[in-house]
Amino acid sequence: MPLPALAASALLPVNVTLxxxxxxxxxxxVAVAAFAxxxxxxxxxxxxxxxxAGVRAALQLAAVSLLxxxxxxxxxxxxxFLLLMYAVAVRTAGRRIxxxxxxxxxxLPIAAGVAPVVAALLLTGLVPVKGITLIPVTGILIxxxxxxxxxxxxxxxxxLHTRRGEVEAGLALGLTDAEARLEVARPAASDALLPGLxxxxxxxxxxxxxxxxxxxxxxxSPVQAGAVQLFVLVALLAVQAVAVAVVLELVARGRLHRxxxxx
Numbered sequence: 001m002p003l004p005a006l007a008a009s010a011l012l013p014v015n016v017t018l019x020x021x022x023x024x025x026x027x028x029x030v031a032v033a034a035f036a037x038x039x040x041x042x043x044x045x046x047x048x049x050x051x052x053a054g055v056r057a058a059l060q061l062a063a064v065s066l067l068x069x070x071x072x073x074x075x076x077x078x079x080x081f082l083l084l085m086y087a088v089a090v091r092t093a094g095r096r097i098x099x100x101x102x103x104x105x106x107x108l109p110i111a112a113g114v115a116p117v118v119a120a121l122l123l124t125g126l127v128p129v130k131g132i133t134l135i136p137v138t139g140i141l142i143x144x145x146x147x148x149x150x151x152x153x154x155x156x157x158x159x160l161h162t163r164r165g166e167v168e169a170g171l172a173l174g175l176t177d178a179e180a181r182l183e184v185a186r187p188a189a190s191d192a193l194l195p196g197l198x199x200x201x202x203x204x205x206x207x208x209x210x211x212x213x214x215x216x217x218x219x220x221s222p223v224q225a226g227a228v229q230l231f232v233l234v235a236l237l238a239v240q241a242v243a244v245a246v247v248l249e250l251v252a253r254g255r256l257h258r259x260x261x262x263x
Contacts, residue, residue: 026054068135075129082138086110089146097153098258105256106149109246113145113239114138126231140232141239144196148240151192152247156185157258160251181252189248196240200233 032038034047071077089110094103118138121127127137160167163184170180204226250256 022058026051029054071135078134081135085135085139085142086114089142093146093149093153096150097157097256100257100259102256105250106153106247108250109149109152109243110142110145112246113241113243114141116242117141117235117239137232141235144236145239145243148192148196148243149247151195152189152244153251153256155188155191156248156251157256159185159188161258177254178252181254182248185251186248189244189251192244193240196233196236200237203229203233 030047030051033050034044037043039046067081071081086107090104090107093110094106097103097106118127118134118141121137122129122134127133160181166184167180170183171177175183247256
C-alpha cells in the first residue's frame with residue numbers, strides 16, 4: 001500500500017517566514033565566504049558570486065514556476081525549454097573551464113552523456129514524452145553532466161599547467177602530444193567522478209536524495225521511490241562517466257584549453 005500523500009504546505013509552507021529564513025541563510029553564506037576569504041585569490045569574489053547565485057536562483061525558479069504549467073502541455077515549448085536548459089549548462093560549464101573561445105566545446109561532453117540516456121528512456125517507454133516527467137529527468141541528467149564537465153575540465157587543465165615538465169618528458173620518450181597530456185591529466189580529471197560515486201555508495205545510509213523523498217511525498221510506496229532513485233543514480237553514473245571521458249579527450253587533443261596551454 002502506498003504511503004498517504006503529504007501536503008506540500010506541511011513540508012515547506014510558502015509564506016513570509018520561509019522568505020525570511022532563506023534571506024538569513026543566504027546572508028550567512030555570503031558573510032562566511034567573505035570573512036574566510038573563500039576564493040582562489042583570497043579575496044571576496046566568491047562571496048559576491050554566492051549572493052548573485054542566490055538572487056538568480058530565486059528569480060529563475062519564480063519564472064519557471066509560472067511557465068512550467070504551460071510548457072508541459074505544448075510539445076514545441078517543451079523541446080524549446082529542454083534546449084534552453086542544455087544551452088545554459090553548456091555556457092556555464094564552458095566559462096567555468098576556460099575564458100577563451102574554446103568554451104563552447106563543453107557542449108560535446110554534456111550532449112554525449114545525456115542524449116543517449118534520454119533517447120534510450122524514450123525509446124523503451126520508461127519515460128513518456130510528457131513535460132511533467134521529461135523535464136525533471138533531463139534536468140537531473142544535464143545537471144550531473146554539467147558538474148563533472150566543470151570539475152574534470154578544470155582539474156585537467158590545472159594539472160597540465162602545473163606539470164608541464166612531465167608532459168615534455170613524455171614527448172621526449174616518444175609519446176604523442178595527446179598521449180603525454182592524457183598521462184598527466186587523466187588521474188586528476190577522474191576525480192570528478194568521486195561525488196557521484198560517494199552519493200551512490202552512501203544512498204539510504206547517509207542521505208535520502210530528492211527523487212526518493214519526492215516520490216514518497218507524492219504518495220508512492222517506498223519500493224517505487226527506491227526504484228526511481230536507483231535509476232537516477234545509475235543513470236547519472238553513466239552520464240558522468242561519458243562526460244568525463246569526452247572532456248579528457250578534448251583537453252588531450254587541445255580542443256579545450258586556456259590561453260597558451262595548447263602549446
